[in-house]
Amino acid sequence: MATKTKKKAPAGKKAPIKFKAEQLLAFYKEMLLIRRFEEKSGQLYGMGLIGGFCHLYIGQEAIIVGIQAALEDKDSVITAYRDHGHMLACGMSPNGVMAELTGRAAGYSKGKGGSMHMFSREKNFFGGHGIVGATAPLGTGLAFAHKYREDGGISTCYYGDGAANQGQVYEAYNMASLWKLPILYVIENNKYAMGTAQSRAAAGKLHERGNAYGIPSKEVNGMDVTEVYKEAKEAVEYIRAGNGPMILEMDTYRYRGHSMSDPAKYRTKDEVKNVRSESDAIEKLYNELLGSYSVDELKVIDKDIKNIVNEAAEFAQQSPEPEPSELWTDILL
Numbered sequence: 553m554a555t556k557t558k559k560k561a562p563a564g565k566k567a568p569i570k571f572k573a574e575q576l577l578a579f580y581k582e583m584l585l586i587r588r589f590e591e592k593s594g595q596l597y598g599m600g601l602i603g604g605f606c607h608l609y610i611g612q613e614a615i616i617v618g619i620q621a622a623l624e625d626k627d628s629v630i631t632a633y634r635d636h637g638h639m640l641a642c643g644m645s646p647n648g649v650m651a652e653l654t655g656r657a658a659g660y661s662k663g664k665g666g667s668m669h670m671f672s673r674e675k676n677f678f679g680g681h682g683i684v685g686a687t688a689p690l691g692t693g694l695a696f697a698h699k700y701r702e703d704g705g706i707s708t709c710y711y712g713d714g715a716a717n718q719g720q721v722y723e724a725y726n727m728a729s730l731w732k733l734p735i736l737y738v739i740e741n742n743k744y745a746m747g748t749a750q751s752r753a754a755a756g757k758l759h760e761r762g763n764a765y766g767i768p769s770k771e772v773n774g775m776d777v778t779e780v781y782k783e784a785k786e787a788v789e790y791i792r793a794g795n796g797p798m799i800l801e802m803d804t805y806r807y808r809g810h811s812m813s814d815p816a817k818y819r820t821k822d823e824v825k826n827v828r829s830e831s832d833a834i835e836k837l838y839n840e841l842l843g844s845y846s847v848d849e850l851k852v853i854d855k856d857i858k859n860i861v862n863e864a865a866e867f868a869q870q871s872p873e874p875e876p877s878e879l880w881t882d883i884l885l
Contacts, residue, residue, distance in 0.1 A: 569782050573844035579621070579777045580837045581853060583613040586637040587834060588854075588861045589646060593636060593653060596865060597812045602653050605682075606667045609637035611807040614833035615740055616641040618780025619708060619800075622788045626703055628676040630691045631710035633668040634740075634806075635680045638710065642677045646864035656871035663874040664882070676705075685718030687711045688737065692724040695735035695797070706734040706791050714745025716758045722765075725797070729765040732796035736787055737762070739801040740774070746810045747818045759801035767797050774802030775831045805831070 590608045597606050609616075612634075620641040623629075631638045639649050644660065652659025652670045660670040668682045678694060681687055691709025698705040715721065716739050728735050739758050743750050750758075759769035768790075772783045780802065787798045805827045809816035816824075828835075841850060 569778075569785070571778055573841070576778070576837060576841055577845065577853075579617055579781075580834070580841060580850075581857065582617040582620075582641060583777060583834050583837070584854060585646070585857050585860065586613045586617070586640050588857050589640060589649075589864070590636060592861045592865050593650070594808070594812065596650075596654065596868075601869065602667065603655060604666045604668075605633065606653070606812040607634040607810065608806075608808045608812070609634050611827075611832070612740060612742060612774065612802075612804045613637055614777035614780050615738070615774045615802045615804055616710075618777045619736075619738065619784040621781050622784035623708060624705070625676070626705040627708060628678055628691075628694045628698070628705060629708045629710075630678040630687050630694060631680065632684070632687055632712060632715065633680065633682050634712070635668065635670075639670065639672070639677060639680075642672065642675045644672050644675055644677060646860055647867045650864040650868040651871050654868040654871075655873060656868055657874045657878070658867070658871040662878055662882070664878060685711060685715040685720050687715070688718070688721040688724040691737070692728050692733060692735055695728060695733035696731070698734050699731070704792070706736060706788065708736045708738060710738045710740055712745060713739060713741040713743070713750045713754065713758060714748070716741075716761070717745075717754055722761070725762055725765040725767060728797040729767050732794065734791050734794075735797045736784070736791055737767075737797060737799045739799065740804055741801055742804050742806040744806070744810065744818070747814070747816075749818070757801070759799045762797075762799045767799055769799035769801065771801045771803065774804035775833045775836075777833055777837060 586609060590610045594608055596602050616637050629642055648660045652661055652665055653667055655663045657663050660672055669680045671677055671679045687709050688711055691707045695707035698707060741758060745753060759771055762769045770783055773779045783800060787800055791798055807824055
């Protein structure tokens, strides 16, 4: 689904995108890798091998996979603390991500960032940030850098429905609109800001709040990777053409608690079960792929991905912890 606001969105009717079986399979593999990686992360956390906070992306995989497919290597990505899926979709190694989760020297932040704070300059992934709403001004800064350098890149900035209530988000909107900065704001609306339902904390449609700043926006079914890709592709083309920012609100759902320490008693088991059975993005694509691939072929893919994830977990556990001297590196005074 995609409903336009009164503000002008990317204009012109275009022919619908027809996906080849290979494209759909690529989406499926990416989403399944994120799902299996997050499941393994949950297991390692339960074993005490991952410390601190850990926020899983299970249920929301279609968003990052669909949007990343519409971006180019020169584009930058920034997100909040539910970030493992974003890292993998940006091309960061499962070994390096898992090593960071377990606090090992081979991790992307040398074992010092953990789940919430890792990045990869090579992949133009700028975090992983624990401050709610902070990605909006930081992502806007990245967009300013793209425009200043005239490198043709855009910034893609993710934040949740809870963060959408933070004042700094609207300060960022104002600046991005005034200066026509190349940024795509993505609201990952998974319906619960920690334990508070969006309906109890936010009036109106979140994406429509950009109207006050002249920013076009759309509401998108974030549980359908092909729909996400189509809307993201159109938005990216609009932004890259020099028209300034755009907002996409992704309707999605997280199956686990806010973090690994959250039992999620603020919603019923039936609610989660119904969403999984009726709207799961991976299951939907699996059923669609059965028209081109056999059950056995898809089982082999799942097995191969599980092996990749298991190898990442083994790599992480066998990697050394950082030397104490690392406490004094990467510090800006």
